[in-house]
Amino acid sequence: MSLSVLLYEDNDILRESIGSMLQLDEHYHLSNSFNNVLLAEKQVIEIKPDIILMDIDMPGRTGIEAVKQIRAMGLTIPIIMLTVFDDTEHVFDAICAGASGYLLKKHLSFKLFDAMHEVLNGGAPMSPSIALMVIASLQKPQQTKSYQLTAREKEILSSLSKGNSYKMMADEFYITIDTVRAHIKKIYEKLQVHSQTEAVSKALKERLV
Amino acid sequence: MYSFYLRIPFLSMKILFSFLLSFLCTIGLAQKADSLKTVLLKTNTDTTRAILLSVLADELTRSNVQEALESARSGLYLSKKISFDRGVFENSFSLAAAFQGQAQFDSAVFYFHFANGVAEKREDLSGQAEVCSSLGHSFMRKSMMDSSRYFLDRGLALAKEAHNYRVEAGIYNNYGNVFLEESNYQKALDYFVQAAKLYENPLADDYGQAMALSNIGNIEYRLGNYDQALDYAWQSMNIAKRKKLDPQIGYAHKLLGRIYRKQKKYDSALIEYKQAQKLYVTLGDVRSAAELLQNIGNIYFDKEQHRDALTNYQQSLKLAKSISVKPLIAYSYSAIGQAYAILKKNDDALVYLDSARNAAKAIGNSYLLMDTYDAMSSVYESKGDYKKALSVHQQLAQLKDSITQSENRQLAEETQAKYELEKKEAQITLLTKDQELKRLALERQRAVQIGSAIALLLVIIIAFLLVNRYRVLNKAKRLAEIEQVRNTIARDLHDDIGSTLSTINIISNLAMRENLNGNNHHLSRIAEQSSKMMESMTDMVWSINPINDSIEKVMVKMKVFAAEILEPKDIAVKFFGEESLNGLLLDAEKQKNLFLIFKEAINNAAKYSEASQVEVTLKQSEGKLMMMVSDNGKGFSEESIKAGNGLINLKSRANTIHAEFKLSSAESKGTRIEVVLPIT
Numbered sequence: 001m002s003l004s005v006l007l008y009e010d011n012d013i014l015r016e017s018i019g020s021m022l023q024l025d026e027h028y029h030l031s032n033s034f035n036n037v038l039l040a041e042k043q044v045i046e047i048k049p050d051i052i053l054m055d056i057d058m059p060g061r062t063g064i065e066a067v068k069q070i071r072a073m074g075l076t077i078p079i080i081m082l083t084v085f086d087d088t089e090h091v092f093d094a095i096c097a098g099a100s101g102y103l104l105k106k107h108l109s110f111k112l113f114d115a116m117h118e119v120l121n122g123g124a125p126m127s128p129s130i131a132l133m134v135i136a137s138l139q140k141p142q143q144t145k146s147y148q149l150t151a152r153e154k155e156i157l158s159s160l161s162k163g164n165s166y167k168m169m170a171d172e173f174y175i176t177i178d179t180v181r182a183h184i185k186k187i188y189e190k191l192q193v194h195s196q197t198e199a200v201s202k203a204l205k206e207r208l209v
Numbered sequence: 210m211y212s213f214y215l216r217i218p219f220l221s222m223k224i225l226f227s228f229l230l231s232f233l234c235t236i237g238l239a240q241k242a243d244s245l246k247t248v249l250l251k252t253n254t255d256t257t258r259a260i261l262l263s264v265l266a267d268e269l270t271r272s273n274v275q276e277a278l279e280s281a282r283s284g285l286y287l288s289k290k291i292s293f294d295r296g297v298f299e300n301s302f303s304l305a306a307a308f309q310g311q312a313q314f315d316s317a318v319f320y321f322h323f324a325n326g327v328a329e330k331r332e333d334l335s336g337q338a339e340v341c342s343s344l345g346h347s348f349m350r351k352s353m354m355d356s357s358r359y360f361l362d363r364g365l366a367l368a369k370e371a372h373n374y375r376v377e378a379g380i381y382n383n384y385g386n387v388f389l390e391e392s393n394y395q396k397a398l399d400y401f402v403q404a405a406k407l408y409e410n411p412l413a414d415d416y417g418q419a420m421a422l423s424n425i426g427n428i429e430y431r432l433g434n435y436d437q438a439l440d441y442a443w444q445s446m447n448i449a450k451r452k453k454l455d456p457q458i459g460y461a462h463k464l465l466g467r468i469y470r471k472q473k474k475y476d477s478a479l480i481e482y483k484q485a486q487k488l489y490v491t492l493g494d495v496r497s498a499a500e501l502l503q504n505i506g507n508i509y510f511d512k513e514q515h516r517d518a519l520t521n522y523q524q525s526l527k528l529a530k531s532i533s534v535k536p537l538i539a540y541s542y543s544a545i546g547q548a549y550a551i552l553k554k555n556d557d558a559l560v561y562l563d564s565a566r567n568a569a570k571a572i573g574n575s576y577l578l579m580d581t582y583d584a585m586s587s588v589y590e591s592k593g594d595y596k597k598a599l600s601v602h603q604q605l606a607q608l609k610d611s612i613t614q615s616e617n618r619q620l621a622e623e624t625q626a627k628y629e630l631e632k633k634e635a636q637i638t639l640l641t642k643d644q645e646l647k648r649l650a651l652e653r654q655r656a657v658q659i660g661s662a663i664a665l666l667l668v669i670i671i672a673f674l675l676v677n678r679y680r681v682l683n684k685a686k687r688l689a690e691i692e693q694v695r696n697t698i699a700r701d702l703h704d705d706i707g708s709t710l711s712t713i714n715i716i717s718n719l720a721m722r723e724n725l726n727g728n729n730h731h732l733s734r735i736a737e738q739s740s741k742m743m744e745s746m747t748d749m750v751w752s753i754n755p756i757n758d759s760i761e762k763v764m765v766k767m768k769v770f771a772a773e774i775l776e777p778k779d780i781a782v783k784f785f786g787e788e789s790l791n792g793l794l795l796d797a798e799k800q801k802n803l804f805l806i807f808k809e810a811i812n813n814a815a816k817y818s819e820a821s822q823v824e825v826t827l828k829q830s831e832g833k834l835m836m837m838v839s840d841n842g843k844g845f846s847e848e849s850i851k852a853g854n855g856l857i858n859l860k861s862r863a864n865t866i867h868a869e870f871k872l873s874s875a876e877s878k879g880t881r882i883e884v885v886l887p888i889t
Contacts (some may be wrong), residue, residue, distance in 0.1 A: 011709075011712075013708075013712045014708045014709075014711060014712045017711075017712045020716075020719055021715055021718075021719060024719065024722060059706070084708070085750075105707055105708060105711045106710070106711060106744070106747065108711050108714070108715060109711065109714045109715045110718070126336070127769070128765050161765070162764075162765055162768065163764065163765035164766070164769065164771075165772030165776055168768070168782075
């Protein structure tokens with residue numbers, strides 16, 4: 001059976017193209033697509049997709065906001081952010097808000113299925129700029145949230161931020177690429193777990209009020 | 210108590226004559242005067258005669274006023290005739306002193322002023338000081354205290370300037386007397402003490418000291434401290450007796466007598482007065498002797514021994530008449546009259562009282578006149594002649610009124626003077642205040658001006674700083690704005706075009722899949738070009754982002770790119786020299802071209818080298834940045850190098866950033882690209 005994909009993208013031609021692309025792989029099918037996330041929570045509950053592709057910059061409400069709300073409802077559906085750049089705070093914010101991974105739009109045509117596969121199997125790539133942002137957020141003196149990263153995870157982050165590939169890191173630390181990937185997955189989880197508890201407590205508060 | 214008419218000679222010549230005569234001192238004034246007269250007769254020099262005449266006048270002042278006046282007048286005449294200024298001064302001074310002794314203060318003042326003029330002409334400070342001192346005394350006797358003070362102050366300043374301690378001490382004495390007259394005993398005491406000090410040191414003048422002591426005693430007497438008064442009087446007496454200072458002995462006797470009288474120790478008083486009287490007779494001081502006879506008479510009167518009193522009064526009158534001292538004569542007449550009245554010899558009483566009335570009128574002594582009227586009225590009353598009594602009484606009342614009037618007038622005048630003075634002082638105060646106010650206003654104005662100037666300066670500085678800051682901020686802001694606009698445009702462009710390119714890329718791929726059997730050459734070119742364009746756009750946007758300035762960031766990007774390209778082809782890539790970069794900053798142009806050269810080199814290595822390993826070195830040293838990309842691939846010959854289109858591209862990029870470019874390759878020996886970029 002094929003997995004249902006929910007797509008949010010405000011560029012109409014791109015949205016249609018992605019939709020066409022998804023038809024090429026029998027493992028996936030596009031259950032629905034929208035050009036905004038204003039009703040995202042309701043749509044997610046109704047459609048119950050297996051994976052969500054979400055543009056970051058959309059009119060009215062950003063993809064990051066939508067991710068936060070979806071995670072606040074306690075839903076763990078994998079969400080892949082679509083972005084033109086990977087060196088912006090947006091991507092990092094999205095990951096912290098609970099996004100499972102991200103995909104550069106220029107790589108859509110040849111990395112989309114790989115990316116979905118990776119995310120669904122619990123691994124997502126991380127670029128040096130994202131790694132730098134994670135490190136920066138760890139070093140902030142007023143940082144109250146502690147991701148409780150292990151020493152090795154920090155080493156991986158540091159190496160990653162210097163532009164080293166998974167392979168280079170594997171060579172550097174004398175581990176396999178899979179282990180590198182596992183570490184990175186763990187880092188993602190720690191970032192998200194934190195942001196989820198934060199989001200939940202915030203949502204609870206809002207409801208209580 | 211006044212000893213100021215006893216002028217102390219201070220001119221050398223006078224002192225010489227006094228010294229010549231001093232051996233005669235004990236003999237008495239009369240003999241002294243006689244000796245002087247003898248010397249005068251034998252002297253032919255006019256100047257000496259003039260001085261001698263003034264000395265003689267001084268000597269005669271106490272014993273024979275008329276003669277004294279005569280002597281001084283002739284001395285003055287002589288001095289004027291021979292234009293002998295010193296003589297003029299001495300004689301006019303002596304003349305004034307004689308008038309002062311006669312209580313003829315107006316005349317005294319006139320001649321003192323005359324003497325002063327001469328002293329000024331002679332630039333004789335001591336002389337001027339002495340004249341001032343005497344004028345002060347005269348005005349005191351006239352009860353014109355302010356004038357007295359004026360001259361005493363002037364005299365004091367002159368005496369100090371002339372370093373004439375004797376005159377200075379004399380002035381202190383006079384000052385003491387002024388305060389004494391005003392019943393300011395404390396001040397009086399202060400001045401007498403000051404005088405006493407000067408007499409003791411530096412003057413070592415026993416006479417002055419004895420006098421000062423007796424003056425102090427006099428004050429104590431005035432204060433009613435009779436025991437202390439007696440003590441000082443006796444101290445004065447002792448000094449005077451030890452040094453044989455006869456006039457001072459006489460004065461001490463007088464003071465003692467006065468004190469004893471107050472203590473009602475009439476017998477002791479009589480003893481003192483009589484001793485004094487005897488002494489003055491010996492000294493030839495007729496006037497003092499006459500005064501003392503009156504005092505003795507007064508004591509007898511107090512003791513109600515009226516006959517004895519009368520005898521003394523009559524003797525006093527006789528002496529007073531002999532030396533023509535009018536006040537003394539007047540008092541004597543009055544005293545005799547009152548004594549006769551007490552003795553009920555009314556007719557005799559009336560005769561003397563009438564004389565007393567005329568004499569008092571002549572000397573203008575209103576108080577004595579009142580006394581006389583009072584006594585006359587009583588006598589008429591006791592005689593039963595009430596009409597006369599009433600008439601006299603009326604005269605008395607009239608006199609009283611006139612005195613009161615004159616006192617009132619005097620008081621009014623004084624008040625007027627005081628008022629004028631106060632007005633003047635008030636005006637001065639007002640003026641001073643006005644000036645003070647003006648000064649304050651001026652100060653305030655100046656403060657305001659300075660304050661304004663400072664404020665203005667501050668405002669200018671602040672304005673300058675603000676403008677400067679605004680300009681700097683504005684510049685930075687404008688730069689930031691430009692930057693932001695540039696970024697926004699780039700990103701928007703990229704977002705839009707990027708999405709579109711992605712779409713084209715996707716669609717071309719989709720088309721290729723749908724058309725699996727056909728010729729996909731054109732479609733694959735579309736997919737390739739759109740992909741390449743997306744890369745270029747990403748690089749372009751990246752290179753204009755100022756955050757990517759440091760060379761380390763470039764290296765990160767290089768690593769990512771190299772791994773992305775080479776790893777899928779199983780070409781290992783290693784980077785070197787990272788630690789030497791040290792946060793080096795490159796401008797956007799160099800950054801971009803360096804990165805593009807690198808990309809080209811990596812792409813070439815990936816496509817053509819068939820290498821298993823690529824090594825990248827990025828190193829900073831000696832102001833230069835060196836980038837080397839080398840592979841262990843198959844390499845190529847020189848000919849193929851020339852043919853390559855990509856190499857021309859690399860060289861032109863290197864030229865753009867003024868970098869050296871070097872390519873070396875040989876078959877089976879790999880390829881090496883080297884770029885050396887100046888960074889200073």
